Amino acid sequence: MSDNTPGTQASGGSRLRCNECGSEAIVTTAGGSSLTCCGVPLEITFAGS
Numbered sequence: 001m002s003d004n005t006p007g008t009q010a011s012g013g014s015r016l017r018c019n020e021c022g023s024e025a026i027v028t029t030a031g032g033s034s035l036t037c038c039g040v041p042l043e044i045t046f047a048g049s
């Protein structure tokens, strides 16, 4: 598995938040894709394992 993917590095169980609209999301599948909302990368507020 790759843990150093560009963009939002979200592993399973990670919690993400959009600084623009305040929406929160929980990652259920580790993918390494860049997650965005409102055109900005989501910020990881809780790093899953």
Ligand SMILES: [Zn+2]
Pocket (backbone or CB within 6 Å): 018, 019, 020, 021, 022, 023, 037, 038
């Ligand atoms: Zn947003």
